[in-house]
Amino acid sequence: MNWDADLYLQFAKERTRPSSDLISRINLLQPQRIIDLGCGPGNSTAMLRQKWLQADITGLDNSPEMIAAASKSYPSEKWVLSNIASWSAEIPFDLVFSNATLQWLPNHGKLFAHLFSQVALGGALAIQVPAHYQSPLRQVVDEVSKDPLWSDRMDRARNALTFERPRFYYDVLQPLAKYLEIWETEYYHVMDSPKAIVNWFRGTGLRPFLGSLESEQQKEKFEQMLLEGYTKAYPQQNDGRILFPFRRLFIIAYR
Template identity: 65%
Template sequence: MLTWDANLYLQFANERTQPSLDLVARIAVSHPQRIIDLGCGPGNSTQILRRHWSKADIIGLDNSPEMIAAASKAYPEGKWVLADVATWTADARFDIVFSNATLHWVPNHAALFPHLLEQVAPHGVLAVQMPVHFQSPVHQLMYEIADDPAWRQKMHRAKNALVNEKPSFYYDVLQPKVSRIDIWETEYNHIMDSPDSIVQWISGTGLRPFLEALELEEQKLQFQEMLRAGVTRAYPRQKDGRILFPFRRLFIVAYR
């Protein structure tokens, strides 16, 4: 299982939290009583849910002890559960099953999404956001670097760590089981100070499986340096010296 660094993840807290705000704004459930945040991370998305539905019973769930510890420290009043989304089943159904930037780490979406929908109470909602920028320059660079003969044999798991399906896939999986479904994509143009900022961003998420596949610290540093060089070429600076970092995300709101 991957290890996570909550401090590194939160270095871009505003950018990582905005999709949660956008997803919550599209959920048409007036007075939910029970909400769960699957893959709550350090609790920033769960806190948005608490602010929006202050009277609901809200639980944050994550399989990372590091993330749960960070969430518990930042929001000690919250309810936090250490568990794996891939095997989780609710003890009682939730009015909102919410997940922000998590389910792309969980395999077999053809089975996962119907299972999660089953954990939703009648007239409730499954609300999901996932990155879908795997054709972006930075991701393509990671896959290319992973093919270097120096470590190619170690990279199979890393190269297959993320699930990437088309919107039509989720529509076909969920539409027969729901009363209504909304699916859309948004591309955020994050303003970065330098190529290092983009590498730092991806180091908190998508780069982690590649680095963890390498045993030697010098190889990890070499991989990052190769990525930094590629990012410098792929993302030109604007007139003010900063860099636009396009980042596309998929949103799904499915009502039972």
């Protein structure tokens, strides 16, 4: 699937805030080598640079569109086109960082243990992934995907993202880490309308569902049904806008 960097960045402020919060909690004084796995258009990598000016920082992503956008916006940084699932460091990194990416990969037990093994002694693995297990955002799209018009083509889309509970990651990383922090934060984004929520989702988790449909007409119908569901699920505030809660899981494991 191709990624649309411009669509993703329509909500750049909201998508960047969790990255900032994660970076602020990393207790490393002067990491020399940092890698940003799933760097996207480079906004999270730029925040890493703001905190650690002298570090050797690499942004890695498997999307040519995202790497092109990152290279254009931040030409002085180092960008690598590669797949996280098959990535290994030639030399361990002081900080292995990933913001809102690893949910796209399966087998988190094996994956997280592998990523932690790429951390240098005294370094850290720092990760943020969405945690909207029971949110209307997810429940409505699952319901719409089960419509008889397309349900038989939606199994892969319904399983495209990996969601595990905090206790799962604790059991994976606690035996390996010197110190482990896990927490969740629910952000309340102010949206102009239910349509804005559809646009938010179109840039990320909606992509596998739309990619499973055969025609533009089906995509339009799918989005219209989604919009109707979100209109019911997310009521308007007094000023006409919508509070859109979005929960995220944070993990920092120190080696």
